[in-house]
Amino acid sequence: MSELRKRKPSSTNTPSSSAPKPPVPPPIPSDSDSIVSESEPVPVPASKQKTKPPKSDKTQETSGAKKWSCVDSCCWLIGIICSVWWVLLFSYNAMPPSIPQFVTEAISGPMPDPPGVKLQKEGLKAKHPVVFVPGIVTGGLELWEGHQCAEGLFRKRLWGGTFGEVYKRPLCWVEHMSMDNETGLDPPGVRVRPVTGLVAADYFAPGYFVWAVLIANLARIGYEEKNMYMAAYDWRISFQNTEVRDQTLSRIKSNIELMVSTNGGKKVVVIPHSMGVLYFLHFMKWVEAPAPMGGGGGPDWCAKHIKALINIGGPFLGVPKAVAGLFSAEAKDVAVARSIAPGVLDSDFLGQTTLRHVMRMTRTWDATMSLIPKGGDTIWGGLDWSPEEGSVCPPDKEEYSNGINYGRMISFGKDIAEAPATEIDQIDFRDAEKGNNIAHSNGSCGDTWTEYHEMGWRGIKAVADYNVYTTGSLVDLLSFVAPKMMQRGSAHYSYGIADDLDDPKYQHYKYWSNPLETKLPNAPEMEIFSLYGVGLPTERAYVYKLAQSAECYIPFQIDTSVNNGTCLKDGVYLVNGDETVPVLSAGFMCAKGWNGKTRFNPAGIKTYIREYVHAPPSNLLEGRGTQSGAHVDIMGNFALIEDVVRIAAGATGDEIGGNQVHTDILKWSERIKLKL
């Protein structure tokens, strides 16, 4: 890093070296001509010779020019820059650490105490052990075995950290990060494993915190590593496979049991974030299910070991973004990854090939399929209705999304997105013959193979002719365009709504992460919280078009030319949420699906919704802000941290204030006709 930064001056001053030359030559008024004659033989760069003739009377100039050739002045300049740099660096290091804070306070007024300090003063002490369950993308992965090209990377991070290797050897990196397309497990000869411990997800990249702020605040009231556990898992593979390959679920079970027994029987507080929410739903079913499919913890394991489940930004019912990611790996939004870690994966400069590489890679990650919207049209709306219709489109507080058909998750063309349902012609694509391959394409696109090539242009046309896809038909669409991927996916995930939850088929693990097809554990004293940010525009539906040159490209792309106020931007219909998860997905289960005694919540576990309105950082010094509502930045939201710390120190949901709702989530939930 420092090397990079320092090298910049050296590269910039090579072209501009002629400019700073004048100050260089020392002014020597009356040096003799003899010097000049002596110096003439010295070879001088052409550019300099040109400047000489006009100054020939001023001999000292010439002598200066001779003494300070181009290379010399480069060196001189570099020397100056380096020295200044060092002086600054030194004074920066010598600066007392309180200065930045002092400056910030001088500009923006006194900073509030961080919640940990504030609550420590209130007398709160560490009580319940806490378990963090990181989401997709945020956990680090390191190499344990690799091919030749990855030599020297043993136990180095391939994911997370500086991502240095992505740039140094991108193809090697893609090869190691991909999973086997058939099994969804490691390709032969490659072992990439999750980093363990708190370091797994405290910072995603240097300086980009995920859990670090929360950890630091918990530590203030007495937490340390013995009562904090990071349930790191390989977020690329399906939930059940983490147990099959790494025994991750067993590890979490064993560690929770250990923490409960070493902390005098105090139950744990579990804090999942993002996809970790679904992972932990899976865990709760797994741990009580009998071995060998489950963990054999018995039917009251959760009641005995878990005090509260504090879900942060949980995509309980999936996220529309996952669809766009799997369908077309939009560059604007490379799978889910890019949205969660903006800036990091912006590989535009590597061109289109990269995009297809990324797509091929992400499609082998089974876990992304856990985020496909669940519950079909019942939850997400059909051709002519949606729960959120008529709501406010943030950040604008005035504009209402009247007449927007959020239910049409994918529409081909803006007019179709807006037309009444009766006027849309839908030609069924499911039986459409694939094939008529874009014949010779395999040769040129060989190594960037995606399943689109097997579809052929007829298949592509069939997809576009269906015009509109609601959530219910999305799964069919994905099965059509990516049959291999969905074949793996359907073995591990399910997206429906259970009619009869007591049906023995629901004992299969593929239902465990879908809250609409499982019952909550029998733990009446447990509490479930859903904490999420609101007030940010969040993707909800897409306007697509066919890409022009279909040769080696992904044949569909978001029609970014479509705009209409704040509700429709660049081909994306927006709704309230935390930038990644719409309010509906994060809030519905706790607002309605599990609220009170329902068939999904037979024990009547108490549920709470706590929304945090997004407020951008007031100035740059605040970094990512202490009031953010964005999907990952909310982990630094002081109000949220305070709630979490209070619960960990023993408070119940009612004691921290029960529900805290800013959106119309309760109204929207009412519109959803789900048998409870």
Next chain:
Amino acid sequence: MSLLRRRKPSDSDKKRPTVPVPVQDSEADSTKGANNASSVPVPNSVRRAKARCSCFDSCCWWIGFVCSTWWFLLFLYNAMPASFPQYVTEAITGPLPDPPGVKLLKEGLRAKHPVVFVPGIVTGGLELWEGHQCAEGLFRKRLWGGTFGEVYKRPLCWVEHMSLDNETGLDPPGVRVRPVSGLVAADYFIPGYFVWAVLIANLARIGYEEKTMYMAAYDWRISFQNTEVRDQSLSRIKSNIELMVATNGGKKVVVIPHSMGVLYFLHFMKWVEAPSPMGGGGGPDWCAKHIKAVMNIGGPFLGVPKAVTGLFSAEAKDVAVARAIAPDVLDFDILGLQTLRHVMRMTRTWDATMSMIPKGGDTIWGGLEWAPEDGYECSNGQKKQQKNGNSDSHKGKGNKTNTGVNRPRVHYGRIVSFGKDVAEVPSSVIERLDFQDAKKGNAMADSNASCQDVWTEYHELGSIGRKAVADYKVYTAGSVLDLLQFIAPKMMRRGSAHFSYGIADYLDDPKYGHYKYWSNPLETKLPNAPEMEIFSLYGVGVPTERAYVYKRASSAECSIPFQIDTSAEGGPDNPCLKGGVYLSDGDETVPVLSAGFMCARGWRGKTRFNPTGMKTFVREYSHSPPSNLLEGRGSQSGAHVDIMGNFALIEDIIRVAAGATGEEIGGDQVFSEVFKWSEKIKLKL
């Protein structure tokens, strides 16, 4: 680092302008930049301006030049293919042998038994969880291990946070320093200085990964039982071993403790089977069910003499145990004597160091007149021959030929002697005055004020106490304990609550159910696990500290009143005495006797210490230094920590982890006279 290196030129340059440069010189200077003709008369002021300017310029020029070159080299270095250094090394030293992991992978070995690493003292990282004002910004940063940047930036703050409470041996109020967990805790001690990393990498070759490898990191400063009380470290180890056995189809674990970790794991094995609340409540067959083998590396089963000097005088030559295990890192000489006392005060609060005080008293370590190692010759040059001669003859008894009558006898039993002459004379000549009843006090009154913040217990000792200590003249392993008791009563009071150094007469005495005996192999029975195997792997052929010649320090005001008499040299007659230290065979830290005795004799066969007769194996690795600098710390080292990179040792471990038994890897492998020495020890078995 790089900053430092680069700034150097600028520093030297800075001086130049401040020195008023005579005209002549300045010209000489400028001629360097260009072949200027100085003969031409030039006005003085102008010249000076020019001189200053060009001097400044040439500085800048020079820095720029250095930087550019540096960057260029850096760029080349980065662009260099990764295999290049290896290629160069091979060109010079011939082809390197395959690392053991690769070799054994080719033989078809695969990961089988989960492995548990138990790091030793000093090698595990510690990080800050809560600190005082001065440690702001260090939250979850390593205070121990890593770069040690903070030691230099704010040494007093660092000492304050690394110290423990002098009464309880636990954290001082407002400070929480906790062990780093995971494999990163001890894979590298500092960047580039491996501890477990090489072993981990080789195990990974045959298929191990984090789910089958567990680093049992613990806070190595506090006493073993306190790691459970404060951090529940023992419970954690138990739970993780159980988990690994359960998730690996019931395959038992192979435990690999190193250095003090050996004692820690002895403690663990007693703890886990003892009933709660003092123990882990695992039941009497927990070890039999969960442990396949314990492969002790460089284990100080019976303590190390180094620990005594560390506690006694914190010799700068050997700052407590720390410096010995990690040479160069803790060389505080630049910071002066003040630091030494700070270090002493700090290390004295670390209860764990007391686990390494020699155990078994005179029975094991020898008395005034005898020692098990009597007859050992330690001339460095002859060592190789010597060893060959011995290994030939040590089976054929009566190998005393080398004990030349004309040579001064080395009394290894006298662990601390005051004066070289005292160390060498027959015991009948020594006049000893008992010190234990000596009145302390006559404290150097006003000294408290001036020495306050570097307080050590010597101040309470007073001059009478000091004299009494020196007048006793000779201390054997048995009386060293009394000595420490006398000079550091607070420390030993904490220590005696957690550790014991004796030999049990009757092992079934219920008092041995107390945890303070658990880490002493002479006061505990091995668990009831007949299928388990115990290995002792250690290096030999490196001179190892065994006994010391002390003197009283002259200026007693605020400093430590005793120090090793570094002027005591044995000369050619007695190469065993070097710089006031009697050396014997070992791995530079642990003498062979301590590492080998239990497996060679104490536990060999069915003894009262090993009632189920579990098999024990002694495997020694003869030290040979790296043949050239390119090899780094060498692949055949026998030194205490460097042995972790010894290919032969790694191969043995991998074979056992992959399922081999002690017999299959070759049983005993002995280069030293450990069997002969063990025979001399009269211990009831």
